[in-house]
Amino acid sequence: MEEKNLIQACIRGDKSAQHMLYKKFSSLVYGICLRYAKNKMEAEDSMQEVFVKIYNHLKDYQSAGSFEGWIRRIAVNTAITSYRKNLKGRLEDEIDDRSEYATSLVENHDVDYTMEELMICVQALPDGYRTVFNLYAVEGYKHKEIAEMLEIDVNTSKSQFSRAKGHLQKALLELSARKIALEV
Amino acid sequence: MNKIAGDLKNFAPEAPIGMEERIQTALSKKKSFWLFSWYTMNVYVLALVGAGVLALVFSNRGESNVVAQSAAPAATEVKSTPTVVADLNANGHVILDAEKELKSAPVKTASERKSVQVETSASALVVENCQTTAIAEPAVTEVAETVEVQRTPEEIQVPNPVNEVVKPKGRSLRLTRLTGK
Numbered sequence: 001m002e003e004k005n006l007i008q009a010c011i012r013g014d015k016s017a018q019h020m021l022y023k024k025f026s027s028l029v030y031g032i033c034l035r036y037a038k039n040k041m042e043a044e045d046s047m048q049e050v051f052v053k054i055y056n057h058l059k060d061y062q063s064a065g066s067f068e069g070w071i072r073r074i075a076v077n078t079a080i081t082s083y084r085k086n087l088k089g090r091l092e093d094e095i096d097d098r099s100e101y102a103t104s105l106v107e108n109h110d111v112d113y114t115m116e117e118l119m120i121c122v123q124a125l126p127d128g129y130r131t132v133f134n135l136y137a138v139e140g141y142k143h144k145e146i147a148e149m150l151e152i153d154v155n156t157s158k159s160q161f162s163r164a165k166g167h168l169q170k171a172l173l174e175l176s177a178r179k180i181a182l183e184v
Numbered sequence: 185m186n187k188i189a190g191d192l193k194n195f196a197p198e199a200p201i202g203m204e205e206r207i208q209t210a211l212s213k214k215k216s217f218w219l220f221s222w223y224t225m226n227v228y229v230l231a232l233v234g235a236g237v238l239a240l241v242f243s244n245r246g247e248s249n250v251v252a253q254s255a256a257p258a259a260t261e262v263k264s265t266p267t268v269v270a271d272l273n274a275n276g277h278v279i280l281d282a283e284k285e286l287k288s289a290p291v292k293t294a295s296e297r298k299s300v301q302v303e304t305s306a307s308a309l310v311v312e313n314c315q316t317t318a319i320a321e322p323a324v325t326e327v328a329e330t331v332e333v334q335r336t337p338e339e340i341q342v343p344n345p346v347n348e349v350v351k352p353k354g355r356s357l358r359l360t361r362l363t364g365k
Contacts, residue, residue, distance in 0.1 A: 015208075018208075019204065022199075022204050022207070026198075026199035026203065026204070027196035027197060027198060027199060028196050029199075030196070030197055030198075030199045030200075030203075031195045031196040031197055034195075034197065035192055035195070040200075044200060044203065044206075047199065047203065047207075048203070048206055048207050048210055051207040052207060052210050052211055055207075055211055056211075115191060115195050115197075118188065118191060118192065118195075119192075119195070122192065134192075137185065137188070137189040137192075138189050138192045138193050165185060168188070172188075
């Protein structure tokens, strides 16, 4: 079924069309939700919220942009809303001012990791770091845009990204070291 | 870092089993309020019946309040009616010894309020029909309450008498020769 027809059928409430839409985009949405969430349970809750929003707002979709991009934006916005609600987590992030990691520590090193391992490392990041890292490095937003979205200072966004990068690199280094130790 | 970002962006794992059903349940839950169902229908009917009963109760209360309010001025009418009734007979002629009739007029009790009200309305009709005689309106006497305000007199402080004896200036002279003492 063509994308337009699929959308129209979903708007009419056609269950089979909704099933097709889910099959097509569930992996993409779940991947995004996993990146922004702390754990799988939170990601599942977020995914449910995203799909409910998609089905309810399909009539608002204007076919000017790509449908995938529209869905991606809904998923990211849901994650941002969830982050905003959790102000406590943000405060912890501001307080958490551990030593800066050397960001170029593993810049040129190839660290072997599986996607699951990488996801565990990302999810282990504090809420603020993880959100800024995803928005900047993965989604490609600028620090100014991120600052507006998360209602934080531009410098805070920059510093949180820098720290997130450091945390992630350190975690990946530790992971590879453990792997090497196991091999030996 | 770019590699990590790229990997993360393209990461699309399989959604957990049962997720679709969960989403559909959430969707139907959200919609169910607006959809017709016997359950919601019953709730609406019950709410309507309840609102009707409440409206009835409150309207009855309002009526009883009106009756209570109309009953209050009736008491004043009872006092004023004998003068009107005493001045006129059934044909609308002036009764000469109205004072006598006034005295003989029965005292209306609270239980007879209704009959008095009917009487007053009848007398009012008589008054309206009677054109030849002038009706003396009951004199309204106002009793002015006199309020006496007594002011307590302020205490006047009298200075204590000074015990000091003021001696006259100059020399004291005793006249012994004239008095002989």
